[in-house]
Amino acid sequence: MNLVVKSALAGFVVLAGFAPVSSFAQDGSCTCATAYTGVNPIGSIGNVNGNVMVSQVAGYGPAQAGGALDFGSRVVVGGKGSASVNVGGCNISVPANSTLDISRIGNNICLNVLGSEKTAQTGNSTGSSNNNTPLFIFGGMALGAGILAATADKDHGHAVSD
Template identity: 70%
Template sequence: MNLIFKSALAGCVALIGLGPVSSYAQDGACTCATAYRGGANPIGSISGAKGDVMVSQSAGYGPAKPGSGLDFGSRVVVGAKGMASVNVGGCSLDVPANSSLDISRVENKICLNIVGSEQTAATDSSGTNKDLTPLLIFGGMAGAAGILAATQDDNNGVSR
């Protein structure tokens, strides 16, 4: 097989393998966004907590109490029989049962994002995960190897 054709085919396979991949991180809109003025640590606090409410801390999760400080990367998780209220910058939010609140920084803004229980577990009705990405990657690699093996020219004209 022609060396130029083989090189072009290998290049196409490499481009497909190194091409853009959909990202799992989502740039979803903030439930509430407020300006970040810098310097303040913590940037907010829990103003009320009832029932099953946990907040991320340096050593994992702990029970949320009114006055607990919140910073970038903090997560407030509310159980089935709970509710929490938070104040961060100009945002005052109630976090309902079976949801969580994530606090992040987007450029010069504080982004508070409430994620409900319907968004935290994406499974189909049979309870299996529908993420086929690893299978597709493996299949693509196996297909590329098959193409390269099929186009291998073992008749080396130089050694004859």
């Protein structure tokens, strides 16, 4: 591995250290909890305004109204964005500079809003914050994709002779 790739990988590891601690630890602190009825997907994105990303199978992508959500989904809202999420009996507004994590605790679905001084709200969010967590997450994802692309096996498994 060359020095540039090693440096980029080290930078990614450092950047990952600034990401918020996941709410998937089963500590019972949910912004909203609802019963799991066995239906998949478990919910959807209601409205999206501004810079909003959602975790997908291949990483993060732009959130879209009506997009499906399941256990392990994460909705990340940037500084000038907002989103609403509908899961079971929970209808949550996710304000700017915050993250919504969805996990399962027993037979319940746990929705937890992190990173904003304000928790889930039913109205519009006003005020500002200098939280750069979404920026770190987006930057880390982009850096990770670049590292994967740079280190991909271009020979597709062909043996290299010495």
